[in-house]
Amino acid sequence: MHIINREIEGKSAGYWALLCGLGILVLIGLYAAYNMEHHGHVITGMNNQIVWGLPHVFAVFLVVAASGALNVASVAGVFGKKAYKPLAPLSALLAIALLAGGLAVLMLDLGRADRAIITAWEVNPTSVFSWNVVLYSGFFGFTAAYLWTMLDKTAKPLYLFAGYGAFIWRLILTTGTGLIFGFLVARQAYGTALLAPKFIVFSLLYGTAIYVLVLMAAYGWGQRALGDEVLRRLKNMLQIFIAASFYMTFVYHLTNLYFAKEWDFERFILADGGLYTTLFWVGQVVLGYVVPFILMAAPATRSNRAVIAVSAILIILGALAQMYVTIIGGQAFPLELFPGFSESSSFFDGEIHAYTPSHWEWMLGIGGVGIALALVVFAVKVLRILPESLADEVADPHVKK
Amino acid sequence: MNNFEQYRRRFLGGALATAGAAVMPGLVLVEVAHSRAPDEPVSSKNRWGLLIDTTKCATGCNECVTACSKENGWTQKEVYSPQDPQWIRKVELTHNSTGAKHSLPVMCQHCEEPPCVDVCPTGASFKRDDGIVLVDRHICIGCRYCMMACPYKARSLVHEDLNDTQLARMPRGKGCVESCTLCMHKIDAGDNTTACAEACPEHAILFGDLNDAGSEIAQRLAGHASREIRADLGLNTGVRYTGI
Known part of the structure; x- marks a missing residue:
């Protein structure tokens, strides 16, 4: 059967309620940004020890998930899997939207957000941030072009070029995101190029989990048919990405323990770091990896849609826990200026640094999520993103007709 | 011919x-x-630095910190909040196995290869030709990447309005990052010293030109063992320590 993409009607009270709800989240985020700009970062929990806080947890999560959200489209366009073709436009749209949300948070958190545009002309070739200005712009460009070639038949000749471009660019982009941390040689938590592939693998998991939830919501609320086959494939993907993420996490900690001999830092994260240890084991590993993997693998639960949705939610919660441990846990552990000595000072040298995010930071982070989702909800109304039906007999190329 | x-x-x-x-x-x-005259442009003929003799530096003495605060207009406190800027702090060290104690000031180490300059997306973090590492407050966007990259925790973000603490010679700004400037305004005026070096009652801080083989700092460095903090990073700091 031929697949037809169609805008959603978007006239129901439910649609407008959803869009308004997301609009309110955006306003909440903008209000927080206004206050942070007006009063300064003094109203946040961030300080001169924990210099990047909760906004960066949300921002990096969204940016990493953005590149992963493109995964479904890449499987269709680059690896030629027919079953994923109808799913591809939403994948590209979600990638653009998540990146926009993440970048908005990153920009609005700046000490001088009004000067963000300076990064456009004062370029420092040695700065990974400067590279990222190019990488983010390129990702928007390639992914938007890819989306265009999917939606407009006259642009078909560019389909492969845009698809490959976006795929290669997303790998470079997430390498760049990982290296923001990976090239910080001074800090025990970072300073390893392993963070680049680790972030790429994480991106596949986080982006696909968000994709699954958005797809289920769109088809559930939009009262369109979504077959089991599509979800089964996405669920299998999630399982593979969980296994790969677990592996990368394991190798990262093994590298720190065995090769870099960062034993004190590893003891802090894995054993006696309080909140960070709990977030690592309970949040990232158990809720983010183990529980969803078992739920999606166990014969009793694996074909249940609610279980797939719950698994995707758990993966996202685990992802936020991972970002919190990576970004804030990595700064909470003190810099070691003089190996072999205990240090103390008025600037909190040698101490585990405390951090409690303020409500402004939560508001800004949630505002970024609001921007991303509002863009998606708006775009599916004005663009032909979603197939009218993803029922098995339509979407599954192997179905017996 | x-x-x-x-x-x-x-x-x-x-x-x-x-x-x-x-x-x-x-x-x-x-x-x-030739040390630089006030009307002479900054050049790489000079590389300014400090040599800190930790054997003379006393626990509990904060004269260098007080002098820096007064000279540059940041607020010294009895107890700091984690959000307060500190351009220089006294660090107390205890050796884990021998119990030996040291006290020493830590400030921007004015690296020859500064990680803060490498990571800055706008070039606001920069190194002058004479080796002083600074922040251009006009183009600093407050991203704090330099603070993440600095191995010495030498930089602070200004978290709130600075209504009454600024000095004309040292403009600062909410939302911008700042750190020790090696009292560049004094160097540029031909004073050839820094506030911390002047204030130290034990003369534990020696200011000078590392490029000038005849200077006291260069001769002391040539004649005595000294170390850089995190020398393993190969940053070639302009601030050196002896006695530890």
Whole structure:
């Protein structure tokens, strides 16, 4: 059967309620940004020890998930899997939207957000941030072009070029995101190029989990048919990405323990770091990896849609826990200026640094999520993103007709 | 031109070249040893730095911190909040196995290869030709990437309005990052010292030109063992420590 993409009607009270709800989240985020700009970062929990806080947890999560959200489209366009073709436009749209949300948070958190545009002309070739200005712009460009070639038949000749471009660019982009941390040689938590592939693998998991939830919501609320086959494939993907993420996490900690001999830092994260240890084991590993993997693998639960949705939610919660441990846990552990000595000072040298995010930071982070989702909800109304039906007999190329 | 004439010219040329070669190093030495006058532009002829003798630095003494605060207009406190800027702090060290104690000031180490300059997306973090690492407050966007990259925790973000603490000679700004400037305004005025070095009652902080082989700092560094903090990172810091 031929697949037809169609805008959603978007006239129901439910649609407008959803869009308004997301609009309110955006306003909440903008209000927080206004206050942070007006009063300064003094109203946040961030300080001169924990210099990047909760906004960066949300921002990096969204940016990493953005590149992963493109995964479904890449499987269709680059690896030629027919079953994923109808799913591809939403994948590209979600990638653009998540990146926009993440970048908005990153920009609005700046000490001088009004000067963000300076990064456009004062370029420092040695700065990974400067590279990222190019990488983010390129990702928007390639992914938007890819989306265009999917939606407009006259642009078909560019389909492969845009698809490959976006795929290669997303790998470079997430390498760049990982290296923001990976090239910080001074800090025990970072300073390893392993963070680049680790972030790429994480991106596949986080982006696909968000994709699954958005797809289920769109088809559930939009009262369109979504077959089991599509979800089964996405669920299998999630399982593979969980296994790969677990592996990368394991190798990262093994590298720190065995090769870099960062034993004190590893003891802090894995054993006696309080909140960070709990977030690592309970949040990232158990809720983010183990529980969803078992739920999606166990014969009793694996074909249940609610279980797939719950698994995707758990993966996202685990992802936020991972970002919190990576970004804030990595700064909470003190810099070691003089190996072999205990240090103390008025600037909190040698101490585990405390951090409690303020409500402004939560508001800004949630505002970024609001921007991303509002863009998606708006775009599916004005663009032909979603197939009218993803029922098995339509979407599954192997179905017996 | 006859043969004699040619010989005479060659001889004179050779003699002049020899004389020149003999005199040049002296001229160059005079050039290097020359400390910068206020009207002279900043150049790489100088590399300013500090040598801190930790054997003279006393626990509990904060004179250098007080002097820096007064000189540059940041607020010194009895107890700081984690959001307060501190351009220089006294760090107390206890050796984990021997129990040996040291007290020393830590500030921007003015690296030759500064990680803060590498990561800055706008070039607001920059190194002057004379080795002083600074923040251009006009183009700092407050991203704090430099604070993440600095191995010495030398930088602070200004978290709130600075209504009454600013000095005309040291403009600061909410939302911008700042750190020790090696009292560049004093260097530029020809003072050839820093507030912390001037204030130290034990003369534990020695300011000088690391490029000037005749300077006291260069001679002390040549004659005594010294160390850089996190020397393993290979940043070639302008601030050195002895006695630890």
